[in-house]
Amino acid sequence: MKAAFGMGMLNPQQRDAVMHTEGPVLILAGAGTGKTRTITARMAHMVDKGIQPDTILAVTFTNKASNEMRERVIEMVADGKGKKIVMGTFHAFCVKLLREHAEKLGYKKNWTIYTQSEQTSLIKRIVARMVTKDESVDPAKIQSRISSAKNSGESLGDPQHSLEAAVMEAYQSEMRALNAMDFDDLILLGVDLMENHEDVRFRVRDKHRYVMVDEFQDTNGLQMRLLNALVGEPFNICVVGDDDQSIYGWRGADITNILEFEKFFPDPHVIKLEENYRSTTPILHTANSLIKNNAGRRPKTLWSRNPGNDNVRLVITEDDKEEAEMIASEIDTAHFQNAQPYEDFAVLFRTNEQSRVLEQQFRQRKMPYRVVGSRSFFDRREIKDICAYLNVLHNPHDDMNLLRILNTPTRGIGNSTAELARDESVDRGCSIWVVLSDPRFQRKLPEKSRNAVQGFTDIILKYAAPASTPGTFVAEMTKVLLAEIGYMAFLEKAAKKPEEYATWVTCIDSFLAQIADYDERNRTGGLAGFLDEVCLNDEREDKKEDDIMQKKGVCLITMHASKGLEFPVVYLPGCEQGIIPHKRSYDEGRVDEERRLLYVGLTRAMKKLTVSYVRWRMKYGEKQAQLPSPFLKELDRTHVEEHDYGKHMKETVTAEEGASFITGLRAMLKQGK
């Protein structure tokens, strides 16, 4: 280990975690307790001790965490040995395994990954086919039931009697036919390989003698099974997590993995990291008082050496607009009076919709802000279209992607032709591509449609060859393809406003740049490699979004996305009943998770924390009365001061603030509102 990162920087618990390299280890790392520092130091120590770096496998849940870990480890480990440690997400690990062994499971070698949205459209299609008429069936709900069924290994029941089970059965068999795997399948089939194919299991276990798992509270049942299959005696597994920050239960994360770790790996060495290096005592005291209301947690109490200068503030405002005004004006004041950079501030909200009022205020005051991770880059229509083209070029039998682009841009292949082709493909048990290319099918079509279909198959055939040739510059090819199909012109016509088209162009350009970047980095992986990366790796997405929007400014972000981040000054607006805890969480039995979510929000703050709620809020275009969140009653008031913004705080307006308030009013008048 390099001297600068030596043991001296670690506290006793952290050091314990670093030194304890053999057998099962559970590190309960509260928010801001130096988790990443500890596990990277641990890996560095292991390599120092002489453990071969490539026998260490470090799995995380997100690419972000994985990349961060990689950077830090490479910095820390001598002689560049850090690079040899195998690091990646659960999914990426399984993809690698499956690329090698998928044929053992009856998949063809060029199987494809279906993203969430591709999965959605397949399920919608199946539901539409199976449900007679408008019975109120929610495909999204079925989708999540299927996902949790896969993750828990439970059955949805008898397909004869349960619609959900029937949809799932059809979905599974169609996915097989499509030679496609969804994100759950990646893990499920990875587990299958590890559990049922001894040769694979032995090989993998032999290679990875030491396994580390970060963000362990986010793992689900399947991932736990994967770990069980992956780690044999003497169980050199070290997991790091915080049950209090488990906020992805709705996505299948199983908190019992961390609560009952002992059940999976015997007699673990348990270490608690409780010294917090991020926040002041008032903030931690308040956050602790909230989270201790959760039953069945591993008890911990975060503490800090920093008494701080400010209490936590609990503020009520008249309505959501006033709440946004308060936040924006306070930040603006702090910026002008104390020269505090905008980047020091973050506003954390429960739902994305809450950011709208805030953005309005920030724009009016001409304050820089960035909205982090609202809609995924790859969920954008234009990006999905291009990805669908690339997927079809890679594998024309991919029906879902083929249907997506069959008439995009519109080329005269309407619904009836598409239905005809799909029905025939079902009858004949082949892909839609096979049907479309078949002269017997084409002869059944009216001349116009026949030509249109011919035009489509010609395009795909023309580009399929270069697409599968190693060494092709995918970015170049894509550009030429887009020009040939007239995609940009199609978008220009489809845009409702000129700005809409401009955004599309920007996104496509940045996507093409990403492809070009891949081309540079990877001259052998070809299209297949790129598609794997696109599905699994969102890292470039963040980068691109930063490029598109201004990098600087106040951070507007959901509480979910804020996990792992920290800011000197944090605002938590909208702490009202129905928002947090979200109204749906009551039915779904997830109120505890909402409490953890608020806890995550509170613990993002380093120095100043303001929690606020309103009397009235605009919702669905209507003004609605709001009640304070029941969580607010749970907060211990020792370090909390309460304010009524309208009655008290507004009077202490400073000159600058007043000026910018007037500017705001003027701007509003100009907009005619």
Add this chain to the structure above:
DNA sequence: GCCGAGCCTTTTTTT
């Protein structure tokens, strides 16, 4: 087959 008007719904989001 194409396109626009009107209707309906409305959490979080990573892989």
Add this chain to the structure above:
DNA sequence: AAGGCTCGGC
């Protein structure tokens, strides 16, 4: 308020 989806007219 806004985006997605359906239905009906061209």
